[in-house]
Amino acid sequence: MTAVIASILIGIIAGYAGQRSRFCIVSGIRDFYLFKDWYRLKGLFGLISGAFLGYLLFKILGGDIAGFPMLAINESLGYWVLSIIGGIGIGFFSILSEGCPFRQHVMVVEGRQSALYYLIGFYIGIVYFYFVTIKIMDLVVLA
Amino acid sequence: MKLITGTNKALLAGLIIGISAALIQAYFDVQPPSANGFCAIGHPRDFINWSINHSFGLNLATNEGFKVYPALTVFGVFAGAYVAAYRNHETHIRKGPVPGALNPAILGFLVANFGLLWGACPIRTSLLTAYGNYMAAIVLFSIVTGAILACIWVNKTTKGAINL
Numbered sequence: 001m002t003a004v005i006a007s008i009l010i011g012i013i014a015g016y017a018g019q020r021s022r023f024c025i026v027s028g029i030r031d032f033y034l035f036k037d038w039y040r041l042k043g044l045f046g047l048i049s050g051a052f053l054g055y056l057l058f059k060i061l062g063g064d065i066a067g068f069p070m071l072a073i074n075e076s077l078g079y080w081v082l083s084i085i086g087g088i089g090i091g092f093f094s095i096l097s098e099g100c101p102f103r104q105h106v107m108v109v110e111g112r113q114s115a116l117y118y119l120i121g122f123y124i125g126i127v128y129f130y131f132v133t134i135k136i137m138d139l140v141v142l143a
Numbered sequence: 144m145k146l147i148t149g150t151n152k153a154l155l156a157g158l159i160i161g162i163s164a165a166l167i168q169a170y171f172d173v174q175p176p177s178a179n180g181f182c183a184i185g186h187p188r189d190f191i192n193w194s195i196n197h198s199f200g201l202n203l204a205t206n207e208g209f210k211v212y213p214a215l216t217v218f219g220v221f222a223g224a225y226v227a228a229y230r231n232h233e234t235h236i237r238k239g240p241v242p243g244a245l246n247p248a249i250l251g252f253l254v255a256n257f258g259l260l261w262g263a264c265p266i267r268t269s270l271l272t273a274y275g276n277y278m279a280a281i282v283l284f285s286i287v288t289g290a291i292l293a294c295i296w297v298n299k300t301t302k303g304a305i306n307l
Binding site for chain 1: 150151152153154155156157158159160161162163164165166167168169170171172173174175177178180181183184186187188191192195203204208209212213214215216217218219220221222223224225226227228231233234235236237238239240241242243244245246247248249250251252253254255256257258259260261262264265266268269270271272273274275276277278281282283284285286287288289290291292293294297298
């Protein structure tokens with residue numbers, strides 16, 4: 001039950017901070033690439049450094065930060081390839097939709113209509129993935 | 144003071160989200176997997192799959208931390224963002240930024256499917272990178288690559304009009 005409460009709390013914190021700052025990682029990459037604007041990209045550096053310092057601090061304080069730092073990864077070649085394809089797809093289509101999934105969740109409560117349509121497609125996509133894509137993926141990886 | 148009011152708001156937001164994600168992993172049982180404090184793809188997936196599993200008796204994948212109770216992160220994001228937007232009079236229904244209804248829906252569908260291939264959104268990919276997971280660092284690099292490819296493509300289709 002604590003995980004549920006924690007998930008709501010971090011959602012509120014991230015939602016509030018994200019709305020006030022227009023925090024979005026892929027938009028940060030776009031702004032820097034097209035306009036040499038660092039503003040949003042700083043959010044990525046803040047996120048990585050804040051998380052690193054947090055994991056380090058809470059591990060020292062005795063928190064449950066299991067396996068940190070996670071330096072050994074044992075994954076199959078198929079998973080590596082699919083993950084890299086997935087990463088490229090997230091970056092590419094998030095630029096075309098003007099924001100990452102987090103930013104779309106923020107934009108929908110600001111009243112952006114396209115973010116609402118995006119989220120409808122996004123949640124249908126999640127269901128589709130588990131009923132269709134994952135089965136195709138298994139066939140491809142196992143072949 | 145400039146840190147919270149000036150051009151460093153996004154930096155501060157990143158720091159807050161990163162530290163909060165580490166905090167809830169350390170003390171609030173959101174793992175396994177590691178670095179699962181916040182994810183805008185994984186947590187919605189956990190919520191949707193938890194709902195389907197409990198409604199239809201199926202066994203779709205959810206993270207261990209959210210098997211018994213659902214991840215309600217997105218509802219928190221909606222609440223937090225709404226309070227912030229309402230306080231600053233930024234809640235008006237308006238079109239865009241992507242034109243039409245079908246285009247953004249298709250893009251959302253594609254992002255969900257590509258995102259679930261890897262299993263995390265850009266924020267959690269960054270959290271995993273901070274955790275020392277070099278695979279996440281490589282995927283973060285592929286997200287950057289995908290974003291730059293899209294910028295180049297958009298720039299070409301608009302005949303460079305977007306390039307200042």
